[in-house]
Amino acid sequence: MPETRLLFRRVDEPELASIDTYRRLGGYRSLERAFRDMEAEELLGLLEESGLRGRGGAGFSMGKKASFLPRGEMSKYLCCNADESEPGTFKDRELMQKNPHQLIEGIAIAALAAGAGWAFVFIRGEYAEVADILDRAVADAYEAGYLGENILGTGSRVEVVVHRGAGAYICGEETALLDSLEGKRGNPRLKPPFPAIQGLYGGPTLINNVETLSNVPHIVANGAEWFKGFGTEQSPGTKVVSVSGCVQRPGNYEIELGIPSRELIYGLAGGPPEGREVKAWFPGGSSAPVLTAAELDLPYSFEAMADAGSMLGSGAIIVADDSVSIPELALRTARFYHHESCGKCTPCREGTNWTVKMLERVISGEATPMDLDIIASVQENIIGHCLCVLGDSMAMPVGSMVEKFRDEFEAAIEAGRAAAPRPLDESTTDARPVPLGVSA
Amino acid sequence: MSKDFARPTRNPAAPGVADEEAAGPEIRPTNEMSAGERLRLIESMRPEDAETVPELHAVDVPDKLRERIEAAMSKYPEIRSAALPALWAVQHHYGWCTREGLRQAAAVMGVTPGYLESLATFYDLFRTSPVGRHQVLVCHNISCWLRGADDLLSAFCEAAGADAHEADHGGVSSPDGELFVKGFECLGACDIAPMASIDGRYYGPLDADDARTAVEQLRAGAEVLPDKALANLPAAGGPEPDPDPRVKAAEGA
Ligand SMILES: Cc1cc2nc3c(=O)[nH]c(=O)nc-3n(C[C@H](O)[C@H](O)[C@H](O)COP(=O)(O)O)c2cc1C
Ligand code: SF4
Ligand code: FES
Numbered sequence: 017m018p019e020t021r022l023l024f025r026r027v028d029e030p031e032l033a034s035i036d037t038y039r040r041l042g043g044y045r046s047l048e049r050a051f052r053d054m055e056a057e058e059l060l061g062l063l064e065e066s067g068l069r070g071r072g073g074a075g076f077s078m079g080k081k082a083s084f085l086p087r088g089e090m091s092k093y094l095c096c097n098a099d100e101s102e103p104g105t106f107k108d109r110e111l112m113q114k115n116p117h118q119l120i121e122g123i124a125i126a127a128l129a130a131g132a133g134w135a136f137v138f139i140r141g142e143y144a145e146v147a148d149i150l151d152r153a154v155a156d157a158y159e160a161g162y163l164g165e166n167i168l169g170t171g172s173r174v175e176v177v178v179h180r181g182a183g184a185y186i187c188g189e190e191t192a193l194l195d196s197l198e199g200k201r202g203n204p205r206l207k208p209p210f211p212a213i214q215g216l217y218g219g220p221t222l223i224n225n226v227e228t229l230s231n232v233p234h235i236v237a238n239g240a241e242w243f244k245g246f247g248t249e250q251s252p253g254t255k256v257v258s259v260s261g262c263v264q265r266p267g268n269y270e271i272e273l274g275i276p277s278r279e280l281i282y283g284l285a286g287g288p289p290e291g292r293e294v295k296a297w298f299p300g301g302s303s304a305p306v307l308t309a310a311e312l313d314l315p316y317s318f319e320a321m322a323d324a325g326s327m328l329g330s331g332a333i334i335v336a337d338d339s340v341s342i343p344e345l346a347l348r349t350a351r352f353y354h355h356e357s358c359g360k361c362t363p364c365r366e367g368t369n370w371t372v373k374m375l376e377r378v379i380s381g382e383a384t385p386m387d388l389d390i391i392a393s394v395q396e397n398i399i400g401h402c403l404c405v406l407g408d409s410m411a412m413p414v415g416s417m418v419e420k421f422r423d424e425f426e427a428a429i430e431a432g433r434a435a436a437p438r439p440l441d442e443s444t445t446d447a448r449p450v451p452l453g454v455s456a
Numbered sequence: 457m458s459k460d461f462a463r464p465t466r467n468p469a470a471p472g473v474a475d476e477e478a479a480g481p482e483i484r485p486t487n488e489m490s491a492g493e494r495l496r497l498i499e500s501m502r503p504e505d506a507e508t509v510p511e512l513h514a515v516d517v518p519d520k521l522r523e524r525i526e527a528a529m530s531k532y533p534e535i536r537s538a539a540l541p542a543l544w545a546v547q548h549h550y551g552w553c554t555r556e557g558l559r560q561a562a563a564v565m566g567v568t569p570g571y572l573e574s575l576a577t578f579y580d581l582f583r584t585s586p587v588g589r590h591q592v593l594v595c596h597n598i599s600c601w602l603r604g605a606d607d608l609l610s611a612f613c614e615a616a617g618a619d620a621h622e623a624d625h626g627g628v629s630s631p632d633g634e635l636f637v638k639g640f641e642c643l644g645a646c647d648i649a650p651m652a653s654i655d656g657r658y659y660g661p662l663d664a665d666d667a668r669t670a671v672e673q674l675r676a677g678a679e680v681l682p683d684k685a686l687a688n689l690p691a692a693g694g695p696e697p698d699p700d701p702r703v704k705a706a707e708g709a
Pocket of ligand 3: 103104105595596597598599600601641642643644645646647649651
């Protein structure tokens with residue numbers, strides 16, 4: 017099954033990133049149409065009707081979110097979330113690097129729909145090269161009259177600022193992003209109030225992912241019905257899927273939502289290296305509970321992944337083949353969240369720390385099988401008990417690994433103990449007992 | 457063991473006096489202190505010791521730095537939003553976020569140096585101590601790890617003459633001061649795993665030989681691994697298939 021390229025159409029066209037090439041290929045026509053001939057309400061209706069769901073992780077209807085913003089004259093804002101720090105995800109990078117004007121066009125139209133006079137692109141600081149490309153593209157779009165105080169002479173105003181982050185996964189969380197953009201440390205805020213009511217500088221704010229916004233010009237150009245002709249009823253459109261890890265052709269593949277996951281992993285990305293099999297795979301970035309080889313035939317869509325107990329998330333598949341140790345994979349995963357926890361809530365700050373320590377013990381041979389239950393219970397005590405979902409984002413995949421590959425954890429514990437034996441009586445009579453469990 | 461802390465005399469800084477001198481003895485709670493020492497130090501602090509916003513006329517700010525920060529301030533509806541751009545400017549100017557640099561930026565922005573420092577220590581890309589001249593961030597997250605990131609990090613460290621364990625736990629500079637090597641979280645380029653960001657540019661997939669070559673090139677001031685630069689690579693998904701009929705029809709319209 018081939019790709020269905022819409023956002024990545026002509027991605028290898030030389031100079032696609034330049035405004036002239038983009039325009040020659042039909043770019044900015046949607047913007048002209050929207051600003052000249054359409055009302056904000058009409059645009060909101062169109063976006064909602066299209067069924068476009070957010071591509072940043074949660075999959076919430078974009079049009080609906082935009083329509084939550086209060087109407088009327090006030091300072092409203094649009095933030096494009098280009099923080100893209102979910103492990104395994106690199107679609108936004110390529111979308112911005114190859115086709116920055118598609119995003120800028122989408123931002124301007126979405127800002128018009130939401131009534132936002134300012135739009136910020138929050139791009140992770142590591143993407144310095146891409147930020148330079150965006151800066152250039154924004155400057156060209158200003159010059160061409162597509163951005164600024166009086167867009168195409170219609171009197172509408174959208175100012176776009178490219179804002180570089182400085183290395184913090186948590187700033188991808190929408191309220192942490194707002195704090196960071198306000199010049200603070202990126203700590204998530206308590207919700208409600210939701211950003212649509214009270215966001216940046218206290219004003220109503222629409223936050224959308226790069227890929228979500230890049231879809232907007234296509235919907236305006238071709239209509240909601242046309243867009244719904246792609247994908248499934250509940251997951252319309254195409255999706256850029258980042259496939260990485262143990263596959264022969266890692267890369268971004270744009271597909272219609274709903275194709276079998278096997279097609280993506282084997283057909284497009286070439287599957288694991290010769291002689292290897294898929295053992296586990298993350299369907300939606302490292303925050304998604306892992307699936308097994310038995311689940312490869314599931315359709316790749318928001319609803320099918322949710323039904324399987326996982327999630328489509330950011331649309332990033334990471335494949336681990338049968339040479340990979342799942343306990344080590346769990347440890348890598350946990351370390352990331354431990355490092356990135358902002359420290360505001362205890363279950364996340366302490367839970368990620370404990371999970372790392374206990375997984376290290378599993379691998380070093382200091383754990384007992386009972387510790388697996390403790391690891392599982394730590395995960396349960398994180399889920400739903402934190403301000404944002406970063407804690408859950410570790411708890412879900414790690415919990416799923418312990419649940420689905422428990423044998424392997426037990427074998428790792430046994431192997432570790434065999435390599436570094438500690439007789440039971442010694443551990444009970446020793447003046448310094450071997451640390452076991454969470455009280456260690 | 458008890459140690460007496462004089463009451464801190466952080467302020468005021470006389471014009472032209474370097475930050476360190478004006479600040480008197482080091483009065484920050486640091487990790488080297490025992491809990492008791494930290495407690496006593498904190499208890500000894502008074503509201504009047506609080507760091508105030510430095511007066512712009514009392515701080516000597518290099519013109520270039522000031523221009524960059526002011527340009528950033530003018531871009532946002534509220535100037536505090538320029539805090540991260542200001543820190544980037546300081547880091548760009550001095551190579552890291554020096555205390556004097558933070559003070560200068562604070563004076564331009566009208567905030568306390570402590571405010572900017574609280575940001576500099578929160579974000580991973582800001583350096584709050586001097587580091588090697590070239591920054592090598594080696595991704596050690598899942599997809600790169602699955603494809604050999606640990607070996608790559610070791611290779612960079614070996615070539616740089618730096619300790620791999622330290623590199624993976626906060627970063628380390630090479631003895632000659634030319635390189636700073638750090639194991640980093642997913643850099644958003646798992647398509648070219650295992651990969652590294654060298655002075656802000658992405659390179660991959662890299663092996664141990666590439667690491668050695670890159671380090672040599674950095675030391676010699678030469679262009680780094682031109683064939684491995686992401687900016688020069690085609691889109692990772694392979695050649696474009698024929699367009700979908702629905703896409704084609706829309707383009708024809
Ligand atoms: C810890 C954490 C990190 C996140 N990182 C990102 C990110 O890097 N990019 C992104 O678009 N959304 C990220 N999100 C999701 C955002 O909070 C938000 O839901 C999204 O930007 C909304 O855009 P969408 O509706 O277009 O998907 C993250 C969420 C959490 C909890
Ligand atoms: S869940 Fe973790 S990252 Fe999120 S706010 Fe709480 S401590 Fe911070
Ligand atoms: S895991 Fe290394 S770039 Fe994503």
